[in-house]
Amino acid sequence: MSDEQKPARLPGPATVAIHGAVEAKRSGQPIVPPIVRSATFQWATPEDGELRYGRYGNPNQLLVGRKIAALEGSEAAVALGSGMGATAMTFLALAEAGDHIVASKYLYGATHTLLERELPRRGVETTFVEPESLAGWQDALQPNTRVFHVELPTNPSLRFFDPRPIAALAHEHGITVTCDATFASPMNFRGIEAGIDVIIHSATKYLGGHSDLIAGAVAGTRGLVEEVSRLSRLYGPALDPDAAWLLDRGMRTLEVRVARHNTNATAIAEWFETKEEVVTTIYPGLPSHPDHAIAAELMNGFGGMVSIVLAGGGDAADRFLGELKVASAAPSLGGVETLLSQPRHTSHAHLSPGEREALGILEGFVRISVGIENVEDLIADFDQALGSC
Ligand SMILES: Cc1ncc(COP(=O)(O)O)c(C=O)c1O
Incomplete structure (x- = not known):
């Protein structure tokens, strides 16, 4: 087989966590990416690209977003200022007033409060179900259900449910499945391969790994990540360059x-x-x-x-x-x-x-x-x- 015919060898997860995309080196390239603290960037017209203003994104934040997408095997990912920022922007991206969410009853406390008390104030109602029972998800379905949400493994009871039947049911009805996989990290569980559409992380935890930063991430389709990014430009949970640099540094190990x-x-x-x-x-x-x-x-x-x-x-x-x-x-x-x-x-x-x-x-x-x-x-x-x- 000639070199051209060989399928491209995909780098393993440790390599991706260190290097991101493996690409040709250029002379003088720093081995460790610099922290770019500039709050704004040379930008005259849309042709000048994605770097424009710090709340919209910065080079360190973009770099970790690309790495997380590669680790999760998703089309795209965006790193944000906290795990709750990532969770809230995901729900706001997927559900609007009049919509309905079905969620596992086993959730991190703040996520539960967001769904139970906060989103109803914005016209989005949630039904909580026992995730083990597919019938529970089925019974909770409404014509306006837009999202099925789970946490794997669950905080703090450490349950782990099979997401595949839940995803199959959701997809039959055009519903998006979101999963907070903070407890697993992409090393222990790759949810996209199990049929989940959107993976959310509190990057404060294993991704950062040193209890010295607060960050979050959303991985999914390009369209969803663009919508999450659009909302975060409005609501403002940007990830600052220093925290993004530390996150990249943590992810290397x-x-x-x-x-x-x-x-x-x-x-x-x-x-x-x-x-x-x-x-x-x-x-x-x-x-x-x-x-x-x-x-x-x-x-x-x-x-x-x-x-x-x-x-x-x-x-x-x-x-x-x-x-x-x-x-x-x-x-x-x-x-x-x-x-x-x-x-x-x-x-x-x-x-x-x-x-x-x-x-x-x-x-x-x-x-x-x-x-x-x-x-x-x-x-x-x-x-x-x-x-x-
Ligand atoms: C499972 C889970 N999801 C989300 C969060 C929220 O993350 P953050 O504190 O980075 O906003 C936490 C925080 O403990 C968590 O345990």
């Missing part, structure tokens, strides 16, 4: 970080399963997890998030978090350092104990974002902290 998150979390979940102070250990990689089989089929790794329920309830959880020495108590995830939080105090504080229980968030529920420290040090830290429970 995404593949090795996520591999280590996966192995550390697996070891920690297996260890917690043996502890009598812990009544439940939730990790999609454990055979005891209800979604283990589908997660094993669709995910490349089971992720860095582990949730546990302490036998001693909320008081024990407060004491456990207070005793940690290597890990910290803080409400974020996806960074190199291990962070623990109690959703009843953070992302799901707006719900009643009964509402939390219906989502699997029982008294004593602790969410652990397992970092990439030496796993023996983390286990030793958890072991000494469990002594207080």
Whole structure:
């Protein structure tokens, strides 16, 4: 076979996360892209291209958008100023007054509030469903349904549902499927390949990976990304060049970080399963997890998030978090350092104990974002902290 006949070899995800598109080098090209802090750009007519004014985009932000599209295998992607900016702009792009959304009931708290309380003020209603049941999605369908929204894996209950039947049903009815895949990162789950139309990330988490920036991203068709970009020019959640540069810097190590998150979390979940102070250990990689089989089929790794329920309830959880020495108590995830939080105090504080229980968030529920420290040090830290429970 001549070189011309050979199909083009696609670079692997670690290469894409480092280089973006692999293209010919030019002399003197910096190996690390410079931060371009200019708030405005030479621009006289539309022929001058996409760089015009910082709220519309900047070179660092455009670069990470292209990388995220390549990692997700989508036509396009845009990086924005936060994960919630990305989520809100996506819903506004897909639904207008009079439209309807069907969403999984397992959602990050702010996304739930946006759908339940904020979008109805703009004329967009949402029905929440148990995502496991296809009949639930079917029953919730209305003639004005425009979006099916899921989170995979879910925050903080770590459920993983098969999106393929949900996507098939949606597409029969011309409905767009959106998925917040923050907990997986593009290394562990490529939703576009599973039939999802739009992938949303809080890039604050695994994509950035160092708990030092706030950013978000939307990946999908060129048309959808253009509409999200148009709205973000109006609503203003632009990603500034410094945060975009840090995000690009973090993404360069995404593949090795996520591999280590996966192995550390697996070891920690297996260890917690043996502890009598812990009544439940939730990790999609454990055979005891209800979604283990589908997660094993669709995910490349089971992720860095582990949730546990302490036998001693909320008081024990407060004491456990207070005793940690290597890990910290803080409400974020996806960074190199291990962070623990109690959703009843953070992302799901707006719900009643009964509402939390219906989502699997029982008294004593602790969410652990397992970092990439030496796993023996983390286990030793958890072991000494469990002594207080
Ligand atoms: C699953 C998920 N989606 C979206 C967000 C919001 O992201 P950001 O804080 O970057 O706005 C979060 C934040 O914790 C999250 O956990």
